[in-house]
Amino acid sequence: MTLFAEYSQVLFVLACVFGLFMAWGIGANDVSNAMGTSVGARALTLKQAICIAMLFEFAGAYLAGGEVTETIRSGIVELDVMAQHPDLFVYGMLASLLAAGSWLLIASMLGWPVSTTHSIVGAIIGFAAVGISADAVQWSKVWGIVGSWVITPVIAGVLSYWIFRSVQRLILHTDDPFANAKIYIPYYMFAVGFLLSMVTILNGLKYVFTKHQLEFSFLDAVVIATGIGAMVAALGIYLLSRITEDKTADKSRRFASVERVFGVLMIFTACAMAFAHGSNDVANAVGPVAAVISVIKSGAVEANAPIESWILLLGAVGIVIGLATYGYKVMLTIGKKITELTPSRGFAAEMSAAATVVIASGIGLPISTTHTLVGAVLGVGLARGIGALNMRVIGGIFASWIITLPAGAGLSILFFYIFKALFS
Amino acid sequence: MAFANLSNLFGRSPIKPMQEHMALAVKAAGELVSFFEAVTGDDWARASEIQQRIVKFENEADAIKKQLRMHLPKSLFLPVPRTDLLDLLTMQDRIPNRAKDIAGIIMGRRMTIPASMKEQMNEFVRVSVAAAEQSLTAINKLEELLETGFSGRELAIVENLINELDAMEEKSDQLEIGVRTSLFALEAQLPPVDVMFLYNIIDWVGDIANRAHDVGGRLQLLLAH
Numbered sequence: 001m002t003l004f005a006e007y008s009q010v011l012f013v014l015a016c017v018f019g020l021f022m023a024w025g026i027g028a029n030d031v032s033n034a035m036g037t038s039v040g041a042r043a044l045t046l047k048q049a050i051c052i053a054m055l056f057e058f059a060g061a062y063l064a065g066g067e068v069t070e071t072i073r074s075g076i077v078e079l080d081v082m083a084q085h086p087d088l089f090v091y092g093m094l095a096s097l098l099a100a101g102s103w104l105l106i107a108s109m110l111g112w113p114v115s116t117t118h119s120i121v122g123a124i125i126g127f128a129a130v131g132i133s134a135d136a137v138q139w140s141k142v143w144g145i146v147g148s149w150v151i152t153p154v155i156a157g158v159l160s161y162w163i164f165r166s167v168q169r170l171i172l173h174t175d176d177p178f179a180n181a182k183i184y185i186p187y188y189m190f191a192v193g194f195l196l197s198m199v200t201i202l203n204g205l206k207y208v209f210t211k212h213q214l215e216f217s218f219l220d221a222v223v224i225a226t227g228i229g230a231m232v233a234a235l236g237i238y239l240l241s242r243i244t245e246d247k248t249a250d251k252s253r254r255f256a257s258v259e260r261v262f263g264v265l266m267i268f269t270a271c272a273m274a275f276a277h278g279s280n281d282v283a284n285a286v287g288p289v290a291a292v293i294s295v296i297k298s299g300a301v302e303a304n305a306p307i308e309s310w311i312l313l314l315g316a317v318g319i320v321i322g323l324a325t326y327g328y329k330v331m332l333t334i335g336k337k338i339t340e341l342t343p344s345r346g347f348a349a350e351m352s353a354a355a356t357v358v359i360a361s362g363i364g365l366p367i368s369t370t371h372t373l374v375g376a377v378l379g380v381g382l383a384r385g386i387g388a389l390n391m392r393v394i395g396g397i398f399a400s401w402i403i404t405l406p407a408g409a410g411l412s413i414l415f416f417y418i419f420k421a422l423f424s
Numbered sequence: 425m426a427f428a429n430l431s432n433l434f435g436r437s438p439i440k441p442m443q444e445h446m447a448l449a450v451k452a453a454g455e456l457v458s459f460f461e462a463v464t465g466d467d468w469a470r471a472s473e474i475q476q477r478i479v480k481f482e483n484e485a486d487a488i489k490k491q492l493r494m495h496l497p498k499s500l501f502l503p504v505p506r507t508d509l510l511d512l513l514t515m516q517d518r519i520p521n522r523a524k525d526i527a528g529i530i531m532g533r534r535m536t537i538p539a540s541m542k543e544q545m546n547e548f549v550r551v552s553v554a555a556a557e558q559s560l561t562a563i564n565k566l567e568e569l570l571e572t573g574f575s576g577r578e579l580a581i582v583e584n585l586i587n588e589l590d591a592m593e594e595k596s597d598q599l600e601i602g603v604r605t606s607l608f609a610l611e612a613q614l615p616p617v618d619v620m621f622l623y624n625i626i627d628w629v630g631d632i633a634n635r636a637h638d639v640g641g642r643l644q645l646l647l648a649h
Binding site for chain 1: 430431432433434435436437438439499500501502503504568570571572573574575576577
């Protein structure tokens with residue numbers, strides 16, 4: 001393939017640059033929504049939130065982001081059809097990246113929120129369906145992905161409703177909420193550690209250790225995850241033991257001390273949220289990169305090309321840089337505006353959102369973290385836990401779907417034809 | 425375009441403003457105790473001062489009420505029904521209105537309380553205002569009710585407060601009957617127009633307790649879900 005011989009270096013560099021650009025955008029925009037609940041509930045200071053985000057977004061992206069990346073690379077387009085046009089495939093993936101990244105930039109400048117997931121998926125569908133042929137898209141899988149965008153906020157909502165009800169029953173409605181909080185919260189911490197470990201071990205690590213073909217049986221995974229969960233809970237118990245009941249604060253607000261205990265729990269769920277977000281969203285940046293790289297390396301479109309772990313690393317680094325350079329500003333703004341969320345609510349919402357997102361990452365479903373979080377918060381509101389929720393946001397979510405998908409597709413088609421003209 | 429950003433999800437919770445409104449409402453009613461003491465002590469200068477304060481508190485309560493009403497659109501999802509909350513607000517607001525009416529008419533007509541009734545009247549005002557303060561204690565529990573999701577132990581505590589409020593309103597009713605009886609015994613010797621206005625005032629003071637009782641009743645409806 002003369003195309004690749006001549007231009008392989010250029011295409012390689014372009015792929016990496018666009019991927020980094022997109023990852024930067026994700027770090028700058030999306031992370032703030034994931035971590036905003038923690039800052040708003042005053043469970044973390046901005047600095048702590050940024051540190052946690054940097055560490056765990058990276059970890060999530062690298063250790064658990066492989067499955068979704070694989071979906072973006074090969075789960076949306078029909079690889080058999082693409083195999084006949086490897087050059088168009090490469091242009092298309094580059095165009096999708098550039099389109100999604102530019103849409104991210106435009107929307108940020110206009111102050112509109114945009115889902116990076118929806119942008120990249122829309123862009124890929126756009127170039128494949130229009131630029132190549134309608135057969136080039138795995139429509140059944142696409143409907144599955146779109147369906148998951150509707151279902152995951154609902155699942156997160158149901159989960160958060162029940163988590164919050166359990167908190168009410170076990171802790172808030174009892175005679176001594178403070179003591180009960182210290183007893184039951186370590187179980188929630190265990191659950192967080194267990195869940196994250198399970199997803200990482202079962203589905204994430206095989207992309208990190210591609211050379212070693214690391215395979216864990218389900219039982220192995222359960223044992224290791226239980227161990228990690230226990231360690232997390234132990235750490236939690238230690239941190240909780242350092243919180244003492246503040247009787248004077250309790251006079252004015254009966255639950256002040258209990259909320260501080262929940263604040264510790266929120267640190268763990270914030271880590272989980274950052275991890276989950278990294279695991280699901282890194283694919284938006286590096287999925288297309290992985291596609292391009294695999295074609296360049298082998299000269300043809302292959303169904304079983306493994307995702308190279310350095311690609312996940314690239315995405316992870318990009319996200320962290322985006323967060324450090326711009327994302328913290330957005331987080332500050334969001335954190336200031338959320339004043340009504342206390343740690344007991346924030347924890348329920350974050351835990352269910354993180355669980356939903358990380359399980360979706362394990363299955364390989366690209367979903368919107370922000371919308372999932374909105375669903376989770378609504379679930380807590382349904383349990384009558386929040387003072388006032390603005391339902392117009394739901395209208396905003398529908399509007400963003402209607403706008404983002406065509407916008408991403410349109411831009412992607414545009415760039416696709418430009419690349420096609422440039423390189424052939 | 426409405427935003428799907430996370431911070432736009434949270435609206436302004438009406439709970440704190442409801443509590444602030446009630447605090448001002450009961451402050452206005454609370455001034456009635458010292459107002460009546462000034463009136464029965466013939467200290468009209470001080471009475472005038474206190475009346476100004478009552479008017480001020482009532483105006484501040486009205487301002488909060490307007491703000492609350494403006495910021496409760498139908499698109500806001502609340503832990504309790506929006507109409508119930510607005511009804512509760514209206515009930516709360518009737519307390520300072522009555523207090524303002526009482527102070528206003530007494531000042532306007534320079535009404536004097538017959539000497540033999542003075543102590544009885546002051547006691548009656550104290551008990552009526554105490555009922556209002558009890559309703560404030562109940563309303564102040566709204567924040568904690570929100571914390572527990574409007575169920576559980578907090579609910580039982582508030583229901584107890586409302587039961588106590590019922591008892592206080594009963595007591596105020598008893599005292600009202602006592603004051604009316606005293607006036608009935610004196611009414612032939614007093615100017616008839618003054619007597620009618622005195623009956624009016626007695627009615628209105630009893631209203632303070634009744635309206636506080638209504639607030640408790642509305643609160644109970646709010647919680648019964």
